[in-house]
Amino acid sequence: MMDAHLVAEHARFRLDVRIRVAPGQVVALLGPNGAGKTTALRVIAGLTPPSGGHILVDGAAVHARPAEQRPIGMVFRDHLLFPHMNVLDNVAFGPWCRGASRAEARRAAAIWLQDLGLGEHRRRRPAELSCEQAQRAALARSLAVRPRVLLLDEPLDALDAQARLTMRTALGDHLSGFGGAAILVTHDPLDAMALAERLIVIEDGVLVQEGTPSEVARHPRTGYIARFAGLNLYRGRARGHEVSVEGPPAGRVTGGPLTFSVAENLSGPVFLAFPPSAVALCPIRPEGRPRNTWQGTVEGLERQGGHVRVRLDGPITAAADLMPAAAAELGLSLGQKVWASVRTTETHAYAAPAGGCEDRDAPYGGGPR
Numbered sequence: 001m002m003d004a005h006l007v008a009e010h011a012r013f014r015l016d017v018r019i020r021v022a023p024g025q026v027v028a029l030l031g032p033n034g035a036g037k038t039t040a041l042r043v044i045a046g047l048t049p050p051s052g053g054h055i056l057v058d059g060a061a062v063h064a065r066p067a068e069q070r071p072i073g074m075v076f077r078d079h080l081l082f083p084h085m086n087v088l089d090n091v092a093f094g095p096w097c098r099g100a101s102r103a104e105a106r107r108a109a110a111i112w113l114q115d116l117g118l119g120e121h122r123r124r125r126p127a128e129l130s131c132e133q134a135q136r137a138a139l140a141r142s143l144a145v146r147p148r149v150l151l152l153d154e155p156l157d158a159l160d161a162q163a164r165l166t167m168r169t170a171l172g173d174h175l176s177g178f179g180g181a182a183i184l185v186t187h188d189p190l191d192a193m194a195l196a197e198r199l200i201v202i203e204d205g206v207l208v209q210e211g212t213p214s215e216v217a218r219h220p221r222t223g224y225i226a227r228f229a230g231l232n233l234y235r236g237r238a239r240g241h242e243v244s245v246e247g248p249p250a251g252r253v254t255g256g257p258l259t260f261s262v263a264e265n266l267s268g269p270v271f272l273a274f275p276p277s278a279v280a281l282c283p284i285r286p287e288g289r290p291r292n293t294w295q296g297t298v299e300g301l302e303r304q305g306g307h308v309r310v311r312l313d314g315p316i317t318a319a320a321d322l323m324p325a326a327a328a329e330l331g332l333s334l335g336q337k338v339w340a341s342v343r344t345t346e347t348h349a350y351a352a353p354a355g356g357c358e359d360r361d362a363p364y365g366g367g368p369r
């Protein structure tokens with residue numbers, strides 16, 4: 001069990017978050033660039049001095065110990081293996097530093113390398129490995145010290161798509177057999193959803209949301225989380241089955257508040273979310289639909305997998321996903337005006353806390369980019 005209150009300061013940045021991770025649990029630590037994720041991991045690992053708080057691992061305070069005496073393993077995006085040592089000695093180094101004899105440390109290292117499919121490569125230098133093999137070796141090195149907490153900072157980021165897929169599976173297998181607490185920093189929703197049972201989201205150094213991946217994806221509380229979950233998200237005010245959505249920040253043309261019909265019966269401040277696949281586009285105003293309809297301007301067009309992601313500006317910003325044939329039929333181009341609409345059954349409204357994240361976020365979440 002890791003129970004940490006992480007407080008650290010750099011120039012104008014302050015991190016202040018509580019993180020608890022149960023033994024055997026994998027938590028994904030998410031947040032936009034500069035949110036403080038790496039700083040949080042570095043404080044836990046003992047690489048950045050905290051300015052307060054505590055770190056308890058299985059009930060023992062470890063925050064005053066130097067990095068090498070903490071029961072913590074780390075895997076970084078760039079594996080950081082010792083270039084002058086072969087792979088076996090890289091992995092044996094940790095156990096040896098912690099008191100094992102050289103022979104014992106090498107025996108343990110050989111078992112970890114075998115386990116991670118690197119048995120045949122143990123005499124190679126890191127420079128002779130592929131990126132994926134190097135990352136496997138880094139994972140073996142961090143597991144070889146039998147840590148109680150494993151920190152993974154974007155471990156799949158340096159890999160190409162195929163290597164990422166196989167490494168994600170290997171990582172999943174090892175994490176499910178790892179009895180300690182694991183924290184994974186990632187910018188990839190797929191990695192987070194595939195590997196973590198719980199998500200912790202930080203923005204500007206503070207925790208903004210935590211929960212299971214499905215809870216967080218269903219009820220995102222900030223624009224960043226909505227984009228991460230692939231949703232359009234807005235703040236609004238509900239009266240029964242109607243939500244009036246606030247426009248974008250002042251200084252831009254709005255055209256008045258938009259009203260959406262929703263299935264839920266709510267009152268007061270709410271979030272309204274819908275996926276880009278639920279947004280239909282049309283060159284003329286759809287008839288008989290006074291609600292859930294608005295006119296926007298195409299400000300981005302991008303092929304994503306099997307669909308075209310259209311970014312719309314207007315009274316609200318939104319993303320729409322169209323099949324390529326539908327996009328071609330509309331003859332979409334940048335700057336073009338189109339009508340957008342969403343079916344009531346595809347919207348999802350839920351209560352928003354007053355204050356809190358609201359002040360931290362733009363007046364609206366906006367659509368996925």
Ligand SMILES: Nc1ncnc2c1ncn2[C@@H]1O[C@H](COP(=O)(O)OP(=O)(O)OP(=O)(O)O)[C@@H](O)[C@H]1O
Pocket residue numbers: 010011013031032033034035036037038039040
């Ligand atoms: N050594 C440092 N000295 C001064 N400022 C720092 C230092 N390290 C990080 N920062 C600042 O602290 C803030 C948090 O940085 P951090 O790297 O922890 O964010 P992050 O969430 O990991 O971002 P990313 O996703 O881009 O890696 C940023 O504003 C960053 O510029």
